[in-house]
Amino acid sequence: MPWIDACATEDIDAEDLIRFDHGGATYAIYHGVDSKFYATAGKCTHEDVHLSGGLVMDYVVECPKHNGQFDYRTGEAKRLPACVNLKTFPVKVEGDRVWIEV
Amino acid sequence: MGKRDYSLFGPDAKRAVESGLTAAEWYHSEVPRKVMKELMTRSDGPAIRDTVLLYGLMVLFAALGIALWPSWWSAPFWLAYGVLYGSASDSRWHECSHGTAFRTPWMNDLVYQIASFMIMRNSATWRWSHARHHSETYFVGRDPEIAIMRPTEMAKLILNFAGILDVLKFIPNLVQNALTGPTAAERTFVPQAEWPKVQRVAQVHLCIYLATLALAVATQSILPLMIVGLPRLYGAWHHVMTGLLQHGGLADNVIDHRLNSRTVLMNPISRFIYWNMNYHVEHHMFPMVPYHALPRLHEIIKDDLPAPNRSIAEGFREMWPAIKRQLAHEDYFLKRDLPATAKPYREDFHQYVPGMMPAAE
Numbered sequence A: 001m002p003w004i005d006a007c008a009t010e011d012i013d014a015e016d017l018i019r020f021d022h023g024g025a026t027y028a029i030y031h032g033v034d035s036k037f038y039a040t041a042g043k044c045t046h047e048d049v050h051l052s053g054g055l056v057m058d059y060v061v062e063c064p065k066h067n068g069q070f071d072y073r074t075g076e077a078k079r080l081p082a083c084v085n086l087k088t089f090p091v092k093v094e095g096d097r098v099w100i101e102v
Numbered sequence B: 001m002g003k004r005d006y007s008l009f010g011p012d013a014k015r016a017v018e019s020g021l022t023a024a025e026w027y028h029s030e031v032p033r034k035v036m037k038e039l040m041t042r043s044d045g046p047a048i049r050d051t052v053l054l055y056g057l058m059v060l061f062a063a064l065g066i067a068l069w070p071s072w073w074s075a076p077f078w079l080a081y082g083v084l085y086g087s088a089s090d091s092r093w094h095e096c097s098h099g100t101a102f103r104t105p106w107m108n109d110l111v112y113q114i115a116s117f118m119i120m121r122n123s124a125t126w127r128w129s130h131a132r133h134h135s136e137t138y139f140v141g142r143d144p145e146i147a148i149m150r151p152t153e154m155a156k157l158i159l160n161f162a163g164i165l166d167v168l169k170f171i172p173n174l175v176q177n178a179l180t181g182p183t184a185a186e187r188t189f190v191p192q193a194e195w196p197k198v199q200r201v202a203q204v205h206l207c208i209y210l211a212t213l214a215l216a217v218a219t220q221s222i223l224p225l226m227i228v229g230l231p232r233l234y235g236a237w238h239h240v241m242t243g244l245l246q247h248g249g250l251a252d253n254v255i256d257h258r259l260n261s262r263t264v265l266m267n268p269i270s271r272f273i274y275w276n277m278n279y280h281v282e283h284h285m286f287p288m289v290p291y292h293a294l295p296r297l298h299e300i301i302k303d304d305l306p307a308p309n310r311s312i313a314e315g316f317r318e319m320w321p322a323i324k325r326q327l328a329h330e331d332y333f334l335k336r337d338l339p340a341t342a343k344p345y346r347e348d349f350h351q352y353v354p355g356m357m358p359a360a361e
Helices: B011-018 B033-040 B045-068 B072-098 B105-118 B123-135 B154-162 B164-180 B192-219 B223-227 B237-247 B268-274 B280-285 B291-304 B312-328 B348-352
Strands: A003-008 A016-022 A025-031 A037-041 A055-057 A060-062 A069-071 A077-079 A091-094 A097-101
Touching (some): A003 A016, B033 B291, B045 B072, B045 B223, B072 B105, B072 B123, B072 B268, B105 B123, B105 B192, B123 B192, B154 B164, B154 B237, B164 B192, B237 B280, B280 B291
Antiparallel strands (some): A003 A097, A025 A037, A060 A069
16 A cells, blocks of 8 residues: 655644545544554544544544544544544654655 | 425435535634634533532522422522523533533533433433534434424423423333333434433433332322422423524524524523523534633634624524514524624525525515
């Protein structure tokens, strides 16, 4: 699977996320509290809502619409109404760039 | 648009899906990401303070009511207890269902369960109905929480200030949920995995009501029911009054909360009971902002919103004539002016799907 240059490390504040669109798909890229970067599918599995408007708390991202929560490291759904896990993608950092494998 | 069918299985429900309305993206006022993160930040402090105050006052008023029972001198204390039981529970149920009131999840869940019982809502069902209400606010046939249907049945609207219709609907629903799980309509928005939970919650609620009733019969007194159950009737008026203002007389089938929701500035007591849900446009636009941050959010985006009503009375003066007009003209709705600083209403979608939002008169 190809690695895609998604953003600069400085584009995402610590404990935050941004939206990244590529090839007709949308992703969420996170700057975790452990200073590592993570990537998941960009929309909540409950409804068609971009997670990029949501809140990152520790290792949890919360959907901005209905409060569904996911562990963005594993994609695990942590709170209703989210029942289906979020897809995750491998991430690597080279220099000051964040790459994701899609 | 013609006569509306609010059934979750009706032609309007089908049309909302087929037209693309349910998949459309809602309008949001612009708020810088850093500011929004600050606004969404969770905290336990305000909700613990308010919850201790709420339950403390309920215990105090109930104790005074019991002490003075059966004298009429107990009446003011029952009225105060009733509003906290039958109205403040609505806002606590609401905020805790969003999971935003407290930072600590178990605190949200605990207050949510208590409030759900008091407001007579199945905690497992209504979490899902409210999710739908936010996704598809006032989409006819899709939103299960439309309080004012068109044309409004005025007698029912007025009866519900005493909670009568809600309770009459709740009791058979509770029994059915306890015996067989969710109703057919509830199964359209509650995932199947949650159906056993709906049944368990109903069984617990039913047991508490039966025990209270048994105590009342055993003691030959309605006093137990004055504490559990009846306050949902005699204390409902405040949550009905504020709830009607949320969307009454405004547009349906739109994707801009400025067209279908109303912000009303209120006195501090009503704001405590209502937990700041008077900032209703702001809440619908950004539902993850906790209740205690809504006044700050209002200040940030107010230039993009219609002017708020300045009091409950002013809100009713605006809403009531519109509801009455809808009796004869079902498609009529209030379209309030936006300030010059605001972005135009999002109506492009409705031009694309003719008939979904008729023009205001």
